Amino acid sequence: MQVDRLQRWNISTGEFTEYAMSIDEYERSNERAVLEVRDGLTWHNGDPGDPVSAEDLQAFFVCNEIANETVAGLYDSTGIEILDDRRLELPLSGKVNERIFRQSMNNWDLDTPYRRYGDFVERYLDASDDEEINSVRSDLRSAEFEEPHGNGPFKFVEKTSSRYRMERYDHHPDAENINFQYWDVNKVSTDTNSVVLNMFPDGDVDMIRNYNAPPTVWEQRDDDHLNTQLPALWGQALTFNCEHDDYGSVRVRQAIAELIDRDLVARNYGQWGQPVQAPSGIVGNIAGDNSPSERWKDWVTEEGAEALHRYDDPERGRRLLREEGYEKVDGQWKRSDGSQLSIDIKVPADYSDWQPIFDTVVNILDEEGISANKNLIDSTSYYPDHYLEGNYVAASTGWTLGRDNPFYTFGQWFRPLADRVYKMNFGPEDVVAPPFGEPDGELQEWDVQELFANVRTAEGDELYEAVEQFAWVANQFVPMLPLIEINDVTWQTADDWDWPDPDDEAWQAKWPQWWLPRQGLMGAKDDDEAA
Numbered sequence: 001m002q003v004d005r006l007q008r009w010n011i012s013t014g015e016f017t018e019y020a021m022s023i024d025e026y027e028r029s030n031e032r033a034v035l036e037v038r039d040g041l042t043w044h045n046g047d048p049g050d051p052v053s054a055e056d057l058q059a060f061f062v063c064n065e066i067a068n069e070t071v072a073g074l075y076d077s078t079g080i081e082i083l084d085d086r087r088l089e090l091p092l093s094g095k096v097n098e099r100i101f102r103q104s105m106n107n108w109d110l111d112t113p114y115r116r117y118g119d120f121v122e123r124y125l126d127a128s129d130d131e132e133i134n135s136v137r138s139d140l141r142s143a144e145f146e147e148p149h150g151n152g153p154f155k156f157v158e159k160t161s162s163r164y165r166m167e168r169y170d171h172h173p174d175a176e177n178i179n180f181q182y183w184d185v186n187k188v189s190t191d192t193n194s195v196v197l198n199m200f201p202d203g204d205v206d207m208i209r210n211y212n213a214p215p216t217v218w219e220q221r222d223d224d225h226l227n228t229q230l231p232a233l234w235g236q237a238l239t240f241n242c243e244h245d246d247y248g249s250v251r252v253r254q255a256i257a258e259l260i261d262r263d264l265v266a267r268n269y270g271q272w273g274q275p276v277q278a279p280s281g282i283v284g285n286i287a288g289d290n291s292p293s294e295r296w297k298d299w300v301t302e303e304g305a306e307a308l309h310r311y312d313d314p315e316r317g318r319r320l321l322r323e324e325g326y327e328k329v330d331g332q333w334k335r336s337d338g339s340q341l342s343i344d345i346k347v348p349a350d351y352s353d354w355q356p357i358f359d360t361v362v363n364i365l366d367e368e369g370i371s372a373n374k375n376l377i378d379s380t381s382y383y384p385d386h387y388l389e390g391n392y393v394a395a396s397t398g399w400t401l402g403r404d405n406p407f408y409t410f411g412q413w414f415r416p417l418a419d420r421v422y423k424m425n426f427g428p429e430d431v432v433a434p435p436f437g438e439p440d441g442e443l444q445e446w447d448v449q450e451l452f453a454n455v456r457t458a459e460g461d462e463l464y465e466a467v468e469q470f471a472w473v474a475n476q477f478v479p480m481l482p483l484i485e486i487n488d489v490t491w492q493t494a495d496d497w498d499w500p501d502p503d504d505e506a507w508q509a510k511w512p513q514w515w516l517p518r519q520g521l522m523g524a525k526d527d528d529e530a531a
Contacts, residue, residue: 001183001514002150002166003109004041008515011231011404012288012508016102020110020151021057024087026101031092033075033101034083040173043113044155048171052110052151054088059112061090062121066137070401070411071104073452078125094457103405107510113149153518154183162187177520190350193217199493200224206497207513210488212272212353226492226499228507229290233283235276235485236269236357237399238345242426242479244393246341250432250443251320253478256343258317259368260361266484268360269353276399276482278308280475281409282467283400285485299406304468307437308475314368332369342371344393346386349376357483358396390425399482402510407455410470413479414448424479433476436469446473498523 004020020041025034037057043049058080065072079091092101114121120143123136148156153175154166164185168178186204188195192211199205200222210232221227238260240247247253262275274286277296284295297305318328325336333341343365347358358374365372377386387395400409413424414431428448434441451473454466490512492499500506500521509515516522 001154001517002044002148002152002156003111004038004152005514006105006108006110008509009103009106010505010509011233012505020052021105023102023105026098028092028095028098031095033090033092035088035090037086037110038173039086041110041151042171044150044169045113049151050113050115051085053114054082054084054086055114055118056112057110058082058088059114059117059121060108060110062124063112063117063140066120066124066133066140068137068415070408070415071108073411073415074101074104074456094453096456097459097463100405100407100456103403104408107402110151111149116145116149153178174518174520178517178523180524192352196221196225196491199491200495203493206493208491209511209513210490212270212486212489214270214353214356218271224493224495226494226502227489228492228502228512229272229288229487229489230508230510230512231286231288231404232486232488233402233404234398234400235273235285235482236354237397237480237482238358238361239387239392239395239397239424239480240478241390241393241395242424242430243390244425246335247343247393249324250477251324252326253481254311254439254476255317255320255324256365256370257311257478257481258313258320259370260311260364260481260483262311262483264364265357265360268356269484269486270356272489273484273486275484278305278310278475279478279482280308280471281399281413281482282406282471283404283409283485286487288487290487295404299464300468300471301464304464304471307468308471309439311481328369332371340371341369342373344373344375345396346375346377346382346392346394347396348379348382350379354396361483388423390423397480399480406467406471407452410452410455410474413474414452426479431473431477433473436472439476448473496525498525 006021007019008017020038022036022038023033024036027033035057037052037054041052043052061075061080062077065077074093074096076091076093081089083089120136120140124133127133127136150156153169153172155169157167158165166183168175168181188204192208193213195205196208196211196213197217197220240253242248257279266273266275271290274290274292276285277294282296282299284293284298287293321333326341327334335341345358345362347354362372362374386392387397401412414428431446431448432443433446434443451470455463455470458466490507492513500516506512506516506519506521
């Protein structure tokens with residue numbers, strides 16, 4: 001609520017609504033886009049603050065390129081031209097498919113005031129070699145600011161050990177849609193089950209963005225609990241360290257994929273998950289009513305969908321292990337030196353709804369004769385000290401970035417970050433897969449940069465071909481194994497607050513609790529709450 005997003009995307013209807021930024025012109029053939037900041041949008045550094053400007057938008061694109069985010073593969077920030085106070089021209093990286101560009105603007109906040117990020121922008125644009133670029137990247141990642149900054153309908157006022165308080169910012173263009181004064185983010189407990197059950201009658205929490213509760217908790221909901229669900233556009237995956245002595249082998253990773261029963265994993269997760277049918281990075285395995293879906297096939301041809309390997313053949317998994325030099329002795333898989341084949345899987349300890357997934361994976365592999373261990377890591381250190389540092393044998397994470405466009409999943413899996421790829425410890429030159437449609441064919445090199453370029457710029461039938469080629473490489477190289485895809489469940493109290501009907505399509509944008517107040521579709525029922 002403190003910062004505005006570039007746009008709103010309704011997952012159900014596919015409709016885009018421009019918000020903090022609009023696309024004034026998009027010329028694929030001329031490889032350019034003209035973008036404009038919303039009129040009347042101001043920073044929280046005054047009463048009102050400075051207008052959000054084209055320079056601030058430039059900082060957004062440059063900083064994402066510095067960080068080498070997937071979105072940065074669509075443009076060249078060094079060629080940005082400021083046209084006036086609110087508009088800039090963005091050079092595209094080739095004839096970028098407009099559908100991909102538009103969806104790539106989802107889930108981004110315009111949170112880069114030039115007055116704070118301008119030094120990074122100027123250093124990056126002036127950099128003459130990789131050493132200087134890496135220095136800017138390192139400094140940007142470690143940058144800290146004394147005061148929060150924002151441009152949304154609520155501004156920061158105070159922070160305690162348990163509460164982050166924001167107050168309505170009356171200069172925001174949508175402030176008149178909001179009839180309450182404060183937006184508090186409360187740190188209540190790491191036991192989310194107890195939090196949701198204690199929202200009534202006088203709990204400290206009015207809403208939880210999303211939480212998929214176990215059946216025992218779901219069945220204890222209060223009558224005034226309002227729950228809705230929307231596609232998560234992601235799910236949990238088993239990630240491999242591709243430098244590991246065992247799991248650096250493509251065929252060993254494939255073997256593990258064959259052995260893990262994703263149907264069982266999904267059943268043990270609960271009602272909001274479905275198994276990934278063809279692990280390849282393409283979203284669309286679960287429908288809004290939690291039933292299986294084949295929407296993922298919309299991105300590929302019938303032949304392409306058929307070619308993607310399903311990984312549901314344990315006997316093939318055992319054969320692959322034997323071909324890689326492992327031997328099963330007395331029910332246990334041994335390495336060629338006689339030592340036990342094992343796998344340690346790091347999982348954030350506080351993510352309670354993730355635990356059944358990886359408990360199931362551990363049990364399956366243990367029963368197969370692979371010594372498996374779930375290694376619980378405190379969530380505050382899991383990503384910075386373990387996952388993002390590639391410090392694991394195997395790990396747990398989400399396998400997409402909350403978008404249904406496969407360009408983004410491929411970016412999460414394969415886009416280079418310095419000398420590694422998304423912390424899975426491999427480089428573009430390491431990517432090998434068999435020929436298309438031949439899972440047991442000889443491994444060969446695939447040009448990742450060419451695959452990216454094809455998906456980024458293709459249209460029509462060529463886009464289907466580009467996606468299925470990249471999906472095939474993801475399906476066969478298996479840097480991570482998508483296990484399930486889920487729906488997200490939102491939690492709200494309805495005793496003091498007005499909300500749209502749970503079936504209203506307004507809920508189908510991430511995240512609805514943040515959009516509905518801006519749209520005037522959520523508010524306090526009485527003056528006490530509005531105060």
